[in-house]
Amino acid sequence: MGVGPIIAACSIIFCMMSVGSAVGHFFHWGTMNSLFLGGMLAMSSTTIIYKAFDDLGLRQKKFAGEVLSVLILEDILGILLMVVLSALAVSRKFEGMELVGSLFQLGFFLILWFVVGIYLIPIFLRKAHRLINKETLLVVSIGLCFLLVVMANKAGYSSAFGAFMMGSILAETVEAESIERVVSPVKDLFGAIFFVSVGMLVDPAVLMEYSVPIIVLCLAIMLGQAVFGTSSFLISGQPLRTAIQSGFSMAQIGEFAFIIASLGISLHVTDDFLYPVVVAVSIITTFFTPYMIRAAHPVASWVERIVPDNMLAHFENRQHLRQAATPLRKNPWRSLLTALISQVGAYFTLSVAVILISFAALLPLCRGAFGHWPGNIACGLLTLAAASPFLRAIVMRKNHSEEWKQLSKRSRLNCIGLWLTFCLRYALAAATVYYVLNFLSPFWWPWHVGASVLLVGIFINLRGVKWVSIKLERTFMQNLRSRDVQAKSGEPGYANRLNSRNIHLTELEVPEHSAWAGKRLYELDFSHRDGVMIAAIVRGAHRLNVPGGEAMIFPGDRIEVIGNDESLQTFAQRMNQEHDQLPLATSTLQLRRLVIHEGNCFIGQSLRDSGIRSQHHCMAVGFEDASGNIIPATADHIIERGDAMWIVGEDEAVKRLMK
Template identity: 45%
Template sequence: MGHLNTLISDLALILVVAGVTTLLFKWLKQPVVLGYIVAGFLVGPHFSFFPTVSDLANINVWSEIGIIVLLFSLGLEFSFRKLVNVGGSAVITAAVIVVGMMLLGYAAGRILHFTYLDSVFLGGMLSMSSTTIIIKAFTDLNMRKQKFTSIVFGVLIVEDMFAVLMMVLLSSIAVNNELEGSELIYSILKLAFFLITWFLVGIFVIPTFLKKARRFLNSETLLVVSMGLCLGMVVLASYAGFSSALGAFVMGSILAGTNEAEKIEKVVQPVKDLFGAVFFISVGMLVDPVILTQYALPIILLSLVVICGQILFGTTGMLISGQPLNVAVKSGFSLSQIGEFAFIIATLGMTLKVIDGFLYPIVVAVSVITTFTTPYFIKMADPASKWIENHLPERLSFLIDRYSANASTVQVENPWKKVLGVYLGKIALYSTILIGILILSLSWFIPMIEDVVPDSWGTTLGVVITLAVMSPFLWGLAMKRINSRKLMSIKENKSANFVPLFLMVILRFLIGLAFVVYFLSKVYSQRTGVLLGVVLFVLITLFLSKRLQRQILSLESRFMDNLNERELRRTGKKNNLVHNMHLAHMEVYGSCEFIGKRLADANIHRNYGVNIVSIKRGNKRINIPKGDSRIFPGDLISVIGTDEQIQRFLEAVEPEDAGTDAEEPEIHFEFERIAIPNDSSLIGKTLAQSGIREKDSCLVVGIEHADGSFYEPTADFLFKKGDMIWIVGEKEKIGAILS
């Protein structure tokens, strides 16, 4: 009971203080995340003039949940398709940043007379920007929908993947004083295997499960199910040796392609806000004024290294990947901090006892300082970009623009490159599935069957069931035809060299045979595996071809439908009605051009050719809406039309550039009762003649005469001396009416 009281009292303290500080920072028009950091410092153990949190361990657990929920929410906005689209720029930029910052951090460490291993680990700590901090800063500044942010998020996710490899690299250097190449390659293959497996299983199973359970999913159950899936993936990722944040992001990106993605975002939002706040408060608790004073010079120097280095390498990486100068500069300025992963690397070094203890508090201080400055640098990015564009030499500016234009132009591609890419992709996909089946069978399934069924019968039964499960994927790997337009163009070219195609077919066949032989050799002897494997593989691929073809095509179709479920709902391409007509479902954005209009006045059918058959607003559904029905932001509408009609209408309902504008200033409306002065220009005019609504954007809701009588205003109402008017509008505009 005492532990419970400590937990509640600590949470009450940090939330009350955080509430006050964030209100103050909002009033000062400063980013909210800075208010959380200040609140954390005030309630932390290093500030003695204020009540202090009793149990830091509880706060650390809650802050870790905050990181998980923030990354899960990011994944919900960053679907697998988006990740692929920004993949090239993200990988190149992340590689430039990580390599550049590791070298710069090592050099800074040596300048500060740190040891060799201290400097190596310092380079690793300074090379990773903080996903959590950037997400929060973009949210506070209302920049989540801008073009460059999706690329920044891609860089952050790739950096998280690099972080897994960096842990192996640093551990190898610390223990062996050299880099173990085989261990690093194993980690890369392991990461790729688990990522592909997670996406394949998740996309195949989860959308189908949500579709079956849809009628039971209200807000409460959807929150429980989605958070259960998120934390389940976190456990799997941690068990496999990866970060919990990576697991949370993967599950979010899987759910991002489902029909329930928008609902999940809404129900998870309060959880994200609460636990995210606790995370940033916990960062503020790490601020120690004594450490800041004692190591002031290294902290200041390393903070400058982080800010300048991340901006330089981030911008350079974006330019190399073909992004325009404006996008590159904004991205570089957004990445100018280090975060939670620096603490993880520091903890690793201390656990291995290869770095000095003073390095940890220095890195914590640098992280807090750069967290504090991040929102300001993000705000500075646009003016800095314009300044650079104005002062850049014309020749260099021309070269950057031309390079960016060439990089974004679709190049004429060698057809063989495309065809071989498709073949290699299929080999990687089916090989990953088969490896997963073999691991499960050899480590768990066959031993379990042998425990239940005695003697050799259990082994035989386990082998038969495993081969039955493997068979459609073996056929897909070794025998499935590749349907590609590029391949057809090669076949139509009589002078083409078909040797690469022939070799690829042989390679697929041999890889499939190798899986069967390996499996049987592990269960029986090597000789039995080879002899029996060849016979069974020929039987599977040749004699069962038609049945296996139907199975694999059905599995592929279901997988692709699940992967594109959200897009298919919007475009209706899977909802064929008659001829080429489809039923599509889409959400109305706030920037839609016919918001608030009656359907009769919007001329939707005349302009776009589609027919609206349903409008869902909250829990209310309007089927076959009449002409006087209106459309409002957030409505889910169902329409019928052709592919072209639906696509044109979709661009109007869900504009691509929705939400990309800068943050609008917050406008406060007042409701006031004011007296009309005796010399007011309103006296003797009607309400319609006054222009209060049209010119001043204010609304008169009531008029009180001097005798106390009250009237609801009409257009022909005449203003008189002594009238009191009840008016709604901005305070400045209300004052201007009577001046």
């Protein structure tokens, strides 16, 4: 995805939140109403845009991929925005420390649920693969979703947050595509119910009363996204035309706006009029979405005419120059610190989770079984044993990596910095152990400090702890990367470079009744007819890279095609239009018993020569013997008088044959 979509998403959210808050203050709706209104206007609708791209046949366009990348990031940032708005709503004022605490709590749950989910769920799906069919997979997926929804509610977050997290976890499994297929009808059903329920909350009287604000908000969204959305995509490094098309595509609000509006109502911080106003704005902007997307092309052409040529060339060549430039050697300090921060954060989160769960569930059981102090000892031993693989990883991760070796060889100052990172991680692990000892032990705190340092040293050197730590990490990384490895096996490495040029790579599926099925690539001659090249043919689990002219394509094949937006759109349209016109059956098949009497024209002929199939359009299934069993028919069988022949054919054909 890269840093470009992140820049665009953050810029759009900030600008549109400012626009929404400004409109709210302009109409004197109060601080909290204006703040929540800004949050609603900041989120474009993934569902509506995706459907609009499909209906307009634009999903294969280059700008569509950029828009969908930004929408995914907006959904993630929307979860964070909901937490921030909830914190502000509860306190009724901006408390910096309270907000920081809420963000840390959110980060803790995000890391914990994601890491545990990525570790456990793919293992469960692999173990139960033979037992899971489509129906079971649907039930399991929805059940897992509801499980995390309940956990999110218990933790004080919204149901949407839990469902979003489980969707993110399932999306990283190799079963993601199968889950998407079986869940799609349920998604459509609940989507319809959701929008019906939203529509029922619309009060026509409120709409008439707030007609002017509704019109102003619609204009603010469409003009704001056209200006700030385009500017954000330009800042992220997109060419001018792509930026305009992307910005115009995002000029609507949808499901996330309703969720934020519902959040404000549930927290009793927004007025009742705001929800129907937002629903009306969403309906109107959704109606104008296709027109905004279509308008992007002529607007881009007009802007290109008035923009100076040197500025236009700068916009067009930025990505080219960046891709063509020789990549600079990576800074080993940056790589090392980035990896350490992410890994230490994940392992520390797991250690804290083990301690919290142990103190909440295990400690009462141990005290009830063994008494107070013996129970504390048992709970402490079990807690430290469970957390030891994570504590070891906090201290030892990346200590033997290539970056560590490079830095240690360069200078003495680097060695000091490396040992400083080691000491800080050792201190963090020791502080975690100290917390457990200080909570459970009655001894003086200096003894706890010394014991903590000693225990961490023991954890580092125990082979069993090392083996468990490495195995847990390898399993997690295998689960995390399994889908990417499967998707990228043999994926062309030049795809990202193509995206920076005027051409890009996309994947299309050959329709079931395609007229191209069974034909060779040299016969279809796509390069001359459509101006595209076939980079790969994917058939099931098999992949043919850079196929030759003798390669054939079949229904269901996924073909990776290289071309520009216009040629790819023409190619996709022609592929969907050119299909075999199979004759439709006018009646059902019948199975009849035909007895060969004296004088029948078939007597003495073989089935091959009888014309039953070629002339009468029927098929002989078999012949009945004396015991009533049916013997399969062969083409060389000679038809004799008295034979009982079983015939299959359409109604009219069988009737004609029987006569």
